[in-house]
Amino acid sequence: MSAPASRRVPEGFTPTGTIATHADRRRVVFATVVGTTVEWYDFFIYASAAGLVFGQLFFAPAGEGFAQILSFITVGISFLFRPFGAFLAGHLGDKYGRRLVLMLTLVLMGVATTLVGLLPTYAAIGMAAPILLITLRILQGISAGGEWGGAVLMAVEHAPKTKRGLFGASPQIGVPLGLLLASGVMGLMALIAPGDAFLAWGWRVPFLLSVVLILVGYYIRRRVEESPVFTELAERKEETRMPIVQLFRKHALLVVIAAFVFAGNNAVGYMTTGGYIQRYATDPNGPVGLTTADVLGAVTLSAVSWLVFTWIAGWLSDRIGRRTTYIIGWVLQLAGVFLLFPLVNSGSIVNLTLGLVVLTVGLGFTYGPQAALYSELFPASIRFSGVSISYAIGAILGGAFAPTIAQAIVQATGSTMGVTWYLAGMTVLGLVATLLLKDRSGIPLGPDHEAEQEKSPVYGLAKA
Template sequence: MSLDAQPTARERRRVVAATIVGTTVEWYDFFVYASAAGLVFGQLFFEPAGAGLATLLAFGSVGVSFLFRPLGAFVAGHLGDRYGRRVVLVLTLVLMGVATALIGVLPTYAQIGIAAPVLLVLLRILQGVSAGGEWGGAVLMSCEHAPVRRRGLYGASPQIGVPLGLLLASGVLALMTAVAPGDAFLAWGWRVPFLLSVVLIGIGYWVRRSVEESPVFVEIAERAQTTRQPVLRLFRRHTPLVIVAALVFAGNNAVGYMTTGGYVQRYASDPAGPVGMGQGPVLWAVTASAVVWLASTWAAGWLSDRLGRRTTYAAGFVVQLAGVLTLFPLVHGGTFGSLLLGLSFLSVGLGLTYGPQAALYAELFPASIRFSGVSISYAIGSILGGAFAPTIATALVQATGSTTSVTVYLAGMTLLGLAAVLLLRDRTGIPLGPDHEEQQAASPVYGLARA
C-alpha cells in the first residue's frame, strides 16, 4: 500500500482494534507483575531479607526491567525501520506472554531458595525487553495509518491499552482476593492472573496478524530507502531531540508508576501502615481509577488534534501537578471514597499527558528512523521516570517517615516534563511520509535549527 492509496476506513478500524487489544494484553502482563510485587512478592520471593528490605527488593525487581527496555527498543527499532512495524508487534507480544506465564508457575523462595528470586528477575527482564520494543510499533501502526486531522485520536488507541491493562490486571487480582482470600491468595491465587496471559496472548496474536503493514513503511520499502543503521543515524543527528522527548515522558511516567508500579496498592493496604485498607478495596479503587485514566487519555488524543500536542501536554502537566499535591492527603483519608477520589483526580492529569504522546513522538522524527527514535526516547524516558519510582518512594518514606518527600519528588518530575515539552515546537499535522524527510529532519527543539 503506497501513501497515494490511503488506508480504507475499515482497515483503519482494524488497526485501531489491533493496537488497543495488543497493548492491553502487553500492559496487563506488565502491570500484573507490578501489582503482585506490591502485594505478595516481598513475602514469597524476598522474605529472608526482612520485611522492609524485602519490599524494597520487590519494587526494585519491578524497576530492573526498565534498564532492559533500551535493549528492546534498540533491537525493535532496528527491526522496525528495516523490516516493518507489524513483525515487531507480533514478536514482542509473544515474548511478553511467555515470560508472564512462566512467572505464574515459578516456585517460591521457600521451595527452591535463592534460585526463585533470580528466575523471577530474569523473567521480569524479558518483560522489560518486550515492553521496550512493543510500544513504538503500536504507536507507528496507529499514527501512520491515521487521517492527518485525527492523528491524535488514532494515536491514543495504543495509549488507552495502558489504563485498560491496569484495569484488567487490578480487576483480576481483586477478583482473586475474593475467590482465594488470605493464605489461599498467597498460596495460589496470585498465580491465576499470570496464567491467564496464555489466553490473552492468543487473542492478541490473532488480532495483530490480521492488520496490514504501515503505509509509510511500505512506501519506504518500495523505494528501497530503508536505513541500514537507523540507531546510529538517530544518535548522530538527533541526540538532543531524543533527550528532550525522553524527559517529556519521564514527567508522566514517574507519577503514573505510583499505581502501575504497585506503590499505592502496597502503601494503602499495608496492615502496619497509616492507612491499613484491605487489599480488595484498594485494588477495586485502582481498577475504577483506571477507567478515569482511560477516558482522559482518549479525550486528550482528541483535544490534541484541535489544540495541538504542545498545548494539550502543557495543560495536562498543570492538572497532573494538582493531582500530585492532593494524592496523599486523600489517600490518608483512609476510606474507599477518598482513595478513589485521589487516584481519579491524578488519573485525569495522567491521561492528559499520555493521550497525545503517540502523535507527538511520531511527528518528531523522520520517517526512515522513526521507529528507532520513538522506541528509544520512550525507553530512556521510562528509566528516568517510572523505573524506580516505587522504590524511590518507598525509600523516601522509610528515610523521612512522611509522604511529603514523595510529593516533592513527584512534583519535581512533573515540572521537569512540563519544561521539556515547552522546549519543543508544535508539529501537529506534519506529513509523516518519506517524501517529507527534509521537513521532518528540521529539529523541533527550540534553539536547534536542523538535526
C-alpha cells in the same frame, strides 16, 4: 531529497495507490488497542504482585522492610532492559517493518508472564526463585521496550493527518485498559482466595490467564496490514542501514528532551501501575490499613478514568495542538500530585478512590497525545528507533524506580510529603521539556518529506 511528484502518496491513500478505507483504519485501531492492552496487562500484574506478595514469597530472608524494597527493585530492573528492547525493535522495525516487531514482542511478553505464574517460591527452591523471577521480569522489559513504538507507528502512520492524536490515543489507552484488567483480575482473585489462599495460589491465576490473552492478541494482530509509511520505504528500498547510528548522530538532543517529556508522566503514573499505592494502602503496619480487594477496586476505577481522559486528550490535541494539550495536562497533573497523599492518608476508601481518579485526569492529558507527538518529531526512515528509544529512556528516568524511591523516602522520613515533592519535581521536569519543543501537529509523515522532518523541533536549533 524529495521523490518525484508521481511517486508521492496523497493523504488517505496507501503507497500502492488504493484508498485507505474506514474498515482498514478501524482494524488497525482495534488491533493496537487489544495488543497493547494484553502487553500491559502482563506488565502490570507483575507490578501489582510485587506490591502485594513477591516481598513475602521471594525475598523474605532480607527482612520485612528490605524485602519490599527488593520486590519493587525488580519492577525497576526491567526498565534498564527496555532500551535494549527499544534498540533491537527500532532496528528491526525500521529495516523489516512495524508488524513483525509487534508479533515478536507480544509472544515474548506472554511467555515470560505465564512462566512467572509457574515459578516456585524461595521456600521451595531458595535463591534460584528470585533469580528466575528477575530473569523473567527482564524479558518483560525487553518486550515492553519494543512494543510501544511499533503499536504507536501502526496507529499514527495509518491515520488521516487531522486525526493522528485520536488514532495515536488507541495504543495509549491500552495502558489504562491493561491496568484495569490487571487490577480487576487481581481484585477478583483477592475475593475468591482471600488471605493465605491468595498468598498460596490466588496471585498465580492472573499470570496463567496470559496464555489466553496472548492467543487472542496474536490472532488480531496478524490480520493488520503493514504501516503505509514503511511499505513505501520498502518499495523504494530506502530503509536506513543503521537507523540507531543515524538517530544519535543527528537527533541525540531531541531523544533526551522527548525522554524527559515521558519521564514526567511515567514517574507519577507508576504510583499505581508500579504497585506502590497498592502496597502502601494495604500495609497492615502502615497508616492506612485498607483491604487488598478494596484498594484494587479503587485502582480499577481510576484506570477507567485514566482511559477516558487519555482518549479525550488525544482527540483534543488534534484541535488545539499537542504542545498546548500537554501544558494543560502538566498543570492538572501537578494539582493531582498535591492532592493524592492527603486523600490516601485519610484512611477512607472513598477518599483514596477520589485521589486516584483526580490524579488520572492529568495523567491522561500528558499521555494521550504522546503517540502523535513522538511520531511527528522524527524522520520517517528512523522513526521507529526514535520513538522507541525516547520512550524507553523516559521510562528509566521516570517510572523505573519511582516505587522504590517512594518506599525509601517513606521509610527514611516516616512521611509521604517527600514523595509528593519528588512527584511534583518530575511533573515540572516534563513541563520544561514540553516547552522546549515546537508543535509539529500535522507535519507530513511520509518519506517524501524527510527534509522537512529533519528540521529540529527543539527551540533554538536550526537542525537536529
